[in-house]
Amino acid sequence: MLSLPEKELLSSIKRGDTSAVRILFDQFHASLCLTAFRLVRDRDLAKDIVQEVFIKFWNNRDAIEITSSLSAYLRRSVVNTALNQIEKDQRFGKVEIEKIAHHPLAASTDQNQIMDELSAQLENAIDKLPVRTRAVFLLIRKEEMSYKEVAESLNISLKAVEKEMMKALRLLREMLKNLLPLLLIIPLL
Helix, strand or coil: CCCHHHHHHHHHHHCCCHHHHHHHHHHHHHHHHHHHHHHHCCHHHHHHHHHHHHHHHHHCCCCCCCCCCHHHHHHHHHHHHHHHHHHHHHHCCCCCCCCCCCCCCCCCCCHHHHHHHHHHHHHHHHHCCCHHHHHHHHHHHCCCCCHHHHHHHHCCCHHHHHHHHHHHHHHHHHHHHHHHHHHHHHHHC
16 A cells, blocks of 8 residues: 555656656665666666666556555566566577586685685576576565565466476576585585
8 A cells, every 4th residue: 555655756746746756766766776687687777677667657657556555566667677678688589598517616715716606606597597487586585575575576376486486496406506515615615
C-alpha cells in the first residue's frame, strides 16, 4: 500500500509536476542502478535501463496504478527491463558464453589473490546462469529479497522462485566443482 507521502508524490507526478519526478529520481536512482547492474553487469547499460524506466514512468504517468510501494514498482520495472535487455542481447548474439576453464590457482600462495580469483570465477559462473535463474539468484542473494518478494517482482509463482533457486545452486555447484579443493586449502595458507 502506498504511504501518504508516496500518494502525494504520485499524485503530483500524474499532474505533470516535473519536480516530483525529480524527487523520485533522486531518491531511487542509485539503488535502481545497482539492481540493474547486478543483472546486466555493465554500468552504462544499467544507467540506461534505469533512465528508460523513468522515461516510461513519466510518459505513462496517467495510466500507472501502483498498489504496492513506489520503490517496489520501480524495482520490478528495472528488473523486467534488464531481463528483457539480456534476452534481446542473447537473441542477437551480443552475449557470448565462455566455458569455465580449469584455472591454475593451486600454484598461487597469496590468499588474497586466490580469494579474488575465486570471487571472479563465482561471478563468471553466475553470469552463465540462464536469464531467469540468474535474476532469481541475484535478487535473493545480492538484493536480499525474500522468495515472496521475488515472486511478486518477477510476476511468477513462489514455487517457480523455489525451483529457479534450486536450479541456480545446482548449476553453480556443477560449474564450480573444480574449485572446491582450493576452498579447502585456503585456511591452510
